[in-house]
Amino acid sequence: MQDAYPGLDIFHQRHRTRLKWHRLRRRLDAPLFSAETMADGFRLGASMELDLRVRADGGFVVLHDADLQGETNGQGPVRLARTETIRPLTMKSGGTAPILSEDLAHLMQTAHPQACLQFDMKDDLATIGEAGLAHLERHFSEIGQFMIVSGADLSLIEAIRDRLPNLRRGIDPTDKLFDMLRAEGPEAVQRELLSDLDGPTDPHMVYLSWPLLLAAKEAGLDLVALCHGKGRTVDAWTFNLASRDLGFSEEEWGRFSTLMAMGVDQITTDEAPATERAWRARQ
Structure with missing residues (x-):
């Protein structure tokens, strides 16, 4: 099965770790946010991630940057x-049309039962507003089993919890925890993360950068075990091989094998098939 469908997951001591396709790509040099890759992932049952920006009409478009000129041939915020402004545009990476949230809702109706699509919301609650929340409820309330919503604005995640309680939610406290680890030490990090886990967002998954996970582990704090103790899963982001052809360097192997031994539930990567091949080559 792994030979037929590369880049889906890897196993260590009977623990399954999913490989999430960062920004809808399986190779670092592939186009960003490819509808073709997304359709393939839905067919295979992959875990994938995309970024969303709100439009003027309350819908969303799959883009990372706040301005159209960042990733498309358009201009302006x-x-x-x-919709009528965005539809005719093309992506600078790949030359395809930007993906609208309505397109996502249509594609998700054909998803494999194990497929999961992370909606990483790049705008805050004030920007998204009532129109954006209503759009999410209208288009995704019936297909929420295939998605998880994350964002930096915890008030937005809380609002989504209230509006669509069946949607899975994720939080990413990496930046503040890294700053706290450096300034105050692991005990402060532990207190802060436990507060987030017990907070009103009630997250299902916690997104933590792999350097933070390893730095905290070196300081004596296992953040994965902490999250697991609260019934939450952990995504370690974003681990990319320096060479997809050569596999793990010794330094990369040391880092990656530590993450696997810690029991991370998912690893975000732009090189999922190459990462799976490199892992299997070391076993």
Whole structure:
């Protein structure tokens, strides 16, 4: 099965770790946010991630940057652009049309039962507003089993919890925890993360950068075990091989094997098939 469907997951001591396709790509040099890759992932049952920006009409478009010119041939803030402005644009990476949230809802109806699509919300609650929340409820309330919503604005995640309680939610406290680890030490990090886990967002998954996970582990704090103790899963982001052809260097292997031994539930990568091949080559 792994030979037929590369880049889906790897196993260590009977623990399954999913390989999440960062920004809808399986190779670092592939186009960003490819609808073709997304359709393939839905067919295979992959875990995938995309970024969303709100449009002027309350819908969303799959983009990372706040301005259209960052990733498309358009101009101006995404939040001021309407559907009819965005539809004719092309992506600088790949030359395809930007993916609208309506397109996502249509594609997700054909998803494999194990497929999962992370909606990483790049705007805050004030920007998304009532129109954006209503759009999410209208288009995704019936297909929420295939998605997880994450974002830096915890008030947005809380609002989504209230509006669509059946949607899985994720939080990413990496930046503040890294700052706290450096300034105050592991005990402060532990207190802060436990507060987040017990907080009103009630997250299902916690997104933590792999350097933070390893730095905290070196300081005596296992953040994966802490999250697992609260019934939460952990995504370690974003681990990319320096060479997809050569596999793990010794330094990369030391880092990656530690993450696997810690029991991370998912690893975000732009090189999922190559990472799986490199892992199997070391076993």
